[in-house]
Amino acid sequence: MSKLAVSGVSKTYGATVALSHGDLTLEEGEVHVLIGSNGSGKSTLCKIVAGSVRPDAGEMFIDGKPVAVSGPQAGRALGIGIFYQELSLAAGRTVEENICLPDMPVKAGLFVDHAKMSARAARYIALFDGVTGAGFSADATVGSLRADQRQLVEIMKTLATEAPILIFDEPTSALDRAQVDRFFEILNRLKGEGRAMVFISHRMDEIFALGDRVTVIRDGRTVDTSRIAETDAATVIRLMVGEQGELAPPAAPGEAHSDGDVALQAAGLTSRGFSNISFALRKGEILGLGGLHGQGQSTLLRALFGAHPVASGQVLLGGRQISTAAPADAIRQGFAYVSGDRRRDGVITERPILENVTPIHYLREKLFFARPGALKEKAMPAVDSMKTKFAGFSHSINSLSGGNQQKIVIARWLIDRPDVLLLDDPTKGIDLAAKADLFALIRKLAAEGMAIMLYSSEDAELLGNADRILVFNGGRVTRELTGDDRTRFNLYQAAYEAA
Amino acid sequence: MSDAVSTQATRSKGLKQAFQRFPFLPALVILIVLLVLNGYFQPRSVSLIGLTGLTKTYLALMLLAVAQTYVVYAGDIDLSVGAIVSLVNVVIVVLMEKWGGSGLSVVAAMLVGLAAGLVCGLINGFVVAALRLQAIVATFATSIFFTGAALWVLPVAGTPAPAAFWRTYGARFFDIPFVFYAVVVLALLLYALARLRLTTQLLAVGDDAQGAYQSGLPVTLIRMKGYALCGVFAALAAFCITGDTASGDPLVGGKMTLYSVAAVVLGGSALSGGYGTVVGSVFGALIIGLINSLVYFVGTPSEWQNLVQGLAILIALMAGILVGRRAQ
Numbered sequence A: 001m002s003k004l005a006v007s008g009v010s011k012t013y014g015a016t017v018a019l020s021h022g023d024l025t026l027e028e029g030e031v032h033v034l035i036g037s038n039g040s041g042k043s044t045l046c047k048i049v050a051g052s053v054r055p056d057a058g059e060m061f062i063d064g065k066p067v068a069v070s071g072p073q074a075g076r077a078l079g080i081g082i083f084y085q086e087l088s089l090a091a092g093r094t095v096e097e098n099i100c101l102p103d104m105p106v107k108a109g110l111f112v113d114h115a116k117m118s119a120r121a122a123r124y125i126a127l128f129d130g131v132t133g134a135g136f137s138a139d140a141t142v143g144s145l146r147a148d149q150r151q152l153v154e155i156m157k158t159l160a161t162e163a164p165i166l167i168f169d170e171p172t173s174a175l176d177r178a179q180v181d182r183f184f185e186i187l188n189r190l191k192g193e194g195r196a197m198v199f200i201s202h203r204m205d206e207i208f209a210l211g212d213r214v215t216v217i218r219d220g221r222t223v224d225t226s227r228i229a230e231t232d233a234a235t236v237i238r239l240m241v242g243e244q245g246e247l248a249p250p251a252a253p254g255e256a257h258s259d260g261d262v263a264l265q266a267a268g269l270t271s272r273g274f275s276n277i278s279f280a281l282r283k284g285e286i287l288g289l290g291g292l293h294g295q296g297q298s299t300l301l302r303a304l305f306g307a308h309p310v311a312s313g314q315v316l317l318g319g320r321q322i323s324t325a326a327p328a329d330a331i332r333q334g335f336a337y338v339s340g341d342r343r344r345d346g347v348i349t350e351r352p353i354l355e356n357v358t359p360i361h362y363l364r365e366k367l368f369f370a371r372p373g374a375l376k377e378k379a380m381p382a383v384d385s386m387k388t389k390f391a392g393f394s395h396s397i398n399s400l401s402g403g404n405q406q407k408i409v410i411a412r413w414l415i416d417r418p419d420v421l422l423l424d425d426p427t428k429g430i431d432l433a434a435k436a437d438l439f440a441l442i443r444k445l446a447a448e449g450m451a452i453m454l455y456s457s458e459d460a461e462l463l464g465n466a467d468r469i470l471v472f473n474g475g476r477v478t479r480e481l482t483g484d485d486r487t488r489f490n491l492y493q494a495a496y497e498a499a
Numbered sequence B: 001m002s003d004a005v006s007t008q009a010t011r012s013k014g015l016k017q018a019f020q021r022f023p024f025l026p027a028l029v030i031l032i033v034l035l036v037l038n039g040y041f042q043p044r045s046v047s048l049i050g051l052t053g054l055t056k057t058y059l060a061l062m063l064l065a066v067a068q069t070y071v072v073y074a075g076d077i078d079l080s081v082g083a084i085v086s087l088v089n090v091v092i093v094v095l096m097e098k099w100g101g102s103g104l105s106v107v108a109a110m111l112v113g114l115a116a117g118l119v120c121g122l123i124n125g126f127v128v129a130a131l132r133l134q135a136i137v138a139t140f141a142t143s144i145f146f147t148g149a150a151l152w153v154l155p156v157a158g159t160p161a162p163a164a165f166w167r168t169y170g171a172r173f174f175d176i177p178f179v180f181y182a183v184v185v186l187a188l189l190l191y192a193l194a195r196l197r198l199t200t201q202l203l204a205v206g207d208d209a210q211g212a213y214q215s216g217l218p219v220t221l222i223r224m225k226g227y228a229l230c231g232v233f234a235a236l237a238a239f240c241i242t243g244d245t246a247s248g249d250p251l252v253g254g255k256m257t258l259y260s261v262a263a264v265v266l267g268g269s270a271l272s273g274g275y276g277t278v279v280g281s282v283f284g285a286l287i288i289g290l291i292n293s294l295v296y297f298v299g300t301p302s303e304w305q306n307l308v309q310g311l312a313i314l315i316a317l318m319a320g321i322l323v324g325r326r327a328q
Helices: A042-050 A072-077 A095-103 A114-126 A147-159 A177-192 A204-210 A233-241 A243-247 A297-304 A327-333 A342-346 A353-357 A359-365 A372-385 A402-414 A432-447 A459-465 A488-496 B002-021 B025-041 B048-073 B081-098 B103-130 B135-153 B163-170 B178-194 B197-207 B209-214 B219-245 B256-266 B278-297 B302-327
Strands: A004-013 A016-026 A030-035 A057-062 A080-083 A165-169 A196-200 A213-218 A221-227 A262-271 A274-282 A286-291 A312-317 A320-322 A335-339 A420-424 A451-455 A468-473 A476-482
Touching: A004 A042, A016 A030, A016 A042, A016 A196, A030 A042, A030 A177, A030 A204, A042 A057, A042 A072, A042 A080, A042 A165, A042 A196, A072 A080, A080 A147, A095 A114, A095 A147, A095 B197, A114 A147, A147 A165, A147 A177, A177 A196, A177 A204, A204 A233, A213 A233, A233 A488, A262 A297, A262 A451, A274 A297, A274 A451, A274 A476, A286 A297, A286 A432, A286 A459, A286 A488, A297 A335, A297 A420, A297 A451, A327 A335, A327 A359, A335 A342, A335 A402, A342 A402, A353 A359, A353 A372, A353 A402, A359 A372, A359 A402, A372 A402, A402 A432, A420 A432, A432 A451, A432 A459, A451 A459, A459 A488, A468 A488, A476 A488, B002 B025, B025 B278, B025 B302, B048 B081, B048 B178, B048 B197, B048 B219, B048 B256, B048 B278, B081 B103, B081 B135, B081 B219, B081 B256, B103 B135, B103 B163, B103 B219, B163 B178, B163 B219, B178 B278, B197 B209, B197 B219, B209 B219, B256 B278, B256 B302, B278 B302
Parallel strands: A016 A221, A030 A196, A030 A213, A080 A165, A165 A196, A286 A451, A286 A468, A335 A420, A420 A451
Antiparallel strands: A004 A016, A004 A057, A213 A221, A262 A274, A262 A312, A312 A320, A468 A476
């Protein structure tokens, strides 16, 4: 009988399907690896098991008995401990408080038993003796620690649950080699004790070093489970890609843009989040940035736009060296930036559509007063080119769907044409029809000579639209895919290779 | 040379750690500066009598700042603390009068007052944490409701508190004023409460509510407990106000609400939650008190007093941030 069995769980947020069908069995004394590309539903599946996300459908069994996990507290009571990818730490509390937070030892039912708490935390801190790095101590506040140290605290917190079922959602993404080795020693020991563990990682070497079985998840569906000993990296990647991806032809455009003038050139750009990035972007070219989430793609685009400080390196726009200290500078120099995080970077909520189309025009033309009629005349062609459906310029932007809101945000950049368009995962949370419109427009803009950089968390969008793809891994460009090399297989292989 | 550099580095690191651990240090520095200034302009203000008067007047604000701190810990806010003070004030004064004003009736009325504060806190906690209404608006609404209740209990100000009550508040035992005993008891209470598991949980919720929920903490219950504790401390503040003013007034606490928020911020706590100390809030309340008396002692003409007071509080806020930032 399996320690844990999950069958047919699903979760939908509005129009987004986070997980359409998740199956998973977990035996005592095994490390079960979950692997899948960006947004395939790994984290959702883990959170459903731990109780922090409630599934829409599906069943769960522990030791063969059906259970319903109503929340994280219930999950813990059922013996499930989880490491959250985004961490669940309180930055202002100390390391030992964080380790013991879910289950603080108390005196008289009310007061924290400090001696007991320190003793308990010390046991788990001792597991990582020697690899915790400078500045790490039981009474250091978590906010003062480095990213890898925080990840260690979350690991310790998970281990401190002493739960028979342990879930680790990307626990090693910030750890160095020595820390990973120590962590794997611990996991191997826990395996010997008969714990059942789920492990998510995007480093192939780790998966094969540690795992017993691997389940591949693709587009919200668990598609295959096999023993690690009976499979290999190429097979796993092929399963992640799926058959349709292998057979699909590489990207549509593929024209050589070697004749166009260089619009934007970067040399040795380095900052917190990426290092030593160099590329040349030609007019009329769509340059794709690929790889797993958070490998520096967004940060690079934000840095070019002046929204993230650059430590060193050069940026040349039309052959002239420039520096952009703030987005306003970048906009005046001819940059445009559209982000998928519409609420943070795009939409001016609750305000009329006209105000949402014109802010960049105000900035670039240094307008102080403007006649609404004149603004509408300027805005109309831009909005028209986007095939945006809306009732009138005076309606609130909130009356539009997500896709149409994003079209309005893009239209604001088209009144005064930019030279370089930076697209930072622009289609997040947008329906399929609007996506198709967006990419048709982006390709049209490129054909008219605009230089475009596109980061997308959906690999299909990159493969279908980018002329070239720079694959990011750990803040560096590890591979450049051009021409017929632009296949899903190559993209995944480059993204999942050890950094 | 390199030795000097490294000692300086360790010293600045030690200082940084001290500020990390004791967020109220900047407030303490400002407090001492203000005490010195007060003593310079009016030597008698730092005498025993002067300090007794200061404590008598501002003990209520200190307690109210403490009350506010517990909800601010969790990233919430309570704009009804002043109204709770008013309500408890009129409830105890009316009950003491009704029950004859003897020692026993005073104690009984105070117990009812504490219960009233607790109930107000629970109501706030329910609407904010359980019904998930915006804390700032929901507690503004309950503040109007509590004020209404206070006006129903006592429509016009003026009912005197029994002599047994306010004489005790102003009395001396073994030559030491009663309020100083109260301060000592408060200090011991705060020391104990800082060790509550609830305090750590409130701070964890304020730090990252989602993370706390995912860690398996009962977030709703924790926030409700924070409001309950706030209600109880607001009731204690009401006792001090009653001892100081010796009468019932259904509007006495209203203007204290935002002073309590200001005291919390002056004390180094973050309004966004997750960071702060109750001791800092006590210092913050004293800073406000000392600014008010200093404005008076330097002889500011009465029509300028509000303006100077406001400026001085702004300066204290900036000084606190500067001292804190320098240390980081």
